[in-house]
Amino acid sequence: MADLLIEGLTKRFGGVTAVDNVSLHVADGEFVTLLGPSGCGKSTTLAAVAGLDRADGGRIQVGDTVYFDAARGLYRPPEARSCGLVFQSYALWPHMTVADNVAFPLTLRKVPGPERKRRIEEVLALVEMERYAARYPHELSGGQQQRVALARTLVYHPAILLLDEPLSNLDAKLRDRARAWLGELRTRLRLTTIYVTHDQIEALALSDRIVVMNGGRIAQVGAPQEIYDHPADPFVADFIGTTNFLPARVLTGAPEGGKAVLELADGQRLEVRAERPATAGSRVTLAYRPEQMRIAAEGATGATDGGAVLRTRITSRAYVGGLWQVGLDLAGAPLRLETRQPPRGEELHLWLPQAGGILFRGGADAAA
Numbered sequence: 001m002a003d004l005l006i007e008g009l010t011k012r013f014g015g016v017t018a019v020d021n022v023s024l025h026v027a028d029g030e031f032v033t034l035l036g037p038s039g040c041g042k043s044t045t046l047a048a049v050a051g052l053d054r055a056d057g058g059r060i061q062v063g064d065t066v067y068f069d070a071a072r073g074l075y076r077p078p079e080a081r082s083c084g085l086v087f088q089s090y091a092l093w094p095h096m097t098v099a100d101n102v103a104f105p106l107t108l109r110k111v112p113g114p115e116r117k118r119r120i121e122e123v124l125a126l127v128e129m130e131r132y133a134a135r136y137p138h139e140l141s142g143g144q145q146q147r148v149a150l151a152r153t154l155v156y157h158p159a160i161l162l163l164d165e166p167l168s169n170l171d172a173k174l175r176d177r178a179r180a181w182l183g184e185l186r187t188r189l190r191l192t193t194i195y196v197t198h199d200q201i202e203a204l205a206l207s208d209r210i211v212v213m214n215g216g217r218i219a220q221v222g223a224p225q226e227i228y229d230h231p232a233d234p235f236v237a238d239f240i241g242t243t244n245f246l247p248a249r250v251l252t253g254a255p256e257g258g259k260a261v262l263e264l265a266d267g268q269r270l271e272v273r274a275e276r277p278a279t280a281g282s283r284v285t286l287a288y289r290p291e292q293m294r295i296a297a298e299g300a301t302g303a304t305d306g307g308a309v310l311r312t313r314i315t316s317r318a319y320v321g322g323l324w325q326v327g328l329d330l331a332g333a334p335l336r337l338e339t340r341q342p343p344r345g346e347e348l349h350l351w352l353p354q355a356g357g358i359l360f361r362g363g364a365d366a367a368a
């Protein structure tokens with residue numbers, strides 16, 4: 001067990017800067033997820049920590065051991081690093097049983113027979129695969145193979161665990177179960193872990209902290225709820241969960257925490273609590289989660305019940321079991337509402353809360 005320190009990590013491929021000056025500290029026993037769209041630099045960061053790829057700049061340290069230091073020309077090869085790596089492809093040896101697959105890293109490290117046997121039993125019990133020790137990989141499900149791959153990594157007691165989309169080859173149902181299982185395992189293990197995924201549900205469910213990456217840089221680092229409730233910018237708001245963006249102009253400015261009056265493109269107005277300072281005359285974008293918006297009470301207009309009621313046009317409606325997903329047009333902005341109440345007619349009066357909508361500086365393009 002050890003902590004992981006990444007400082008100013010930079011990796012270029014020709015003209016592309018895949019990882020751009022990334023710094024991150026993962027505490028001993030912490031589970032941190034790198035989350036972001038395809039190509040944002042997640043796997044490259046992980047590969048640099050594992051030593052599969054040599055970075056161009058920065059420093060990586062695990063516990064007291066320096067793995068990489070560009071300034072000192074120091075680079076430890078992967079076999080001299082204590083990293084357990086699991087990829088999305090299980091990469092088990094097809095001609096070896098589960099027990100032999102798990103024994104392989106111990107044989108390489110010349111761990112003596114009795115100790116080897118004890119560790120294999122222990123780790124197979126940990127991933128709940130002890131009953132399958134004599135089976136071959138093709139006799140296991142995808143989820144079971146991934147557990148064996150994990151056991152093969154854990155058996156040599158790595159200082160840190162690096163998981164690159166380990167569940168992405170599993171079908172949706174199996175993936176749900178595997179995620180729950182991985183959640184329980186991480187609570188038991190308390191091993192310093194970096195988990196790479198582009199699945200926000202996995203990130204929210206499993207992580208102590210999430211690192212949202214965009215274009216090789218860190219967009220935000222925080223606990224799952226912090227990232228969901230207080231996204232740092234429109235990119236993070238849009239990437240995590242469903243977000244409705246509403247462009248507006250500030251009529252009456254307010255300091256942070258004050259009340260600002262905003263005007264929409266069609267002249268409708270609403271008062272909001274400014275999470276960030278709002279300057280009169282400036283363009284802003286409001287962001288709402290679908291669960292923050294609701295259909296207004298019959299006959300309600302203007303400022304009411306700690307929020308504002310606004311006229312919208314219904315553009316689509318779909319019943320998705322227990323809920324209606326309703327597409328709306330509010331002053332030219334497309335919004336998505338989830339409601340138990342069946343939407344009727346062409347128009348809908350929408351209630352938006354005064355607090356909780358996030359105010360970003362900049363117009364509609366800030367949310368793009």
Ligand SMILES: Nc1ncnc2c1ncn2[C@@H]1O[C@H](COP(=O)(O)OP(=O)(O)OP(=O)(O)O)[C@@H](O)[C@H]1O
Pocket residue numbers: 013016017018019036037038039040041042043044045198
């Ligand atoms: N070996 C390589 N040669 C050239 N470019 C590369 C190489 N590996 C990665 N890149 C580029 O670096 C950037 C970051 O890639 P990386 O694989 O780290 O992204 P990622 O966030 O893990 O994406 P994904 O979710 O699709 O795996 C991308 O623009 C990618 O095309």
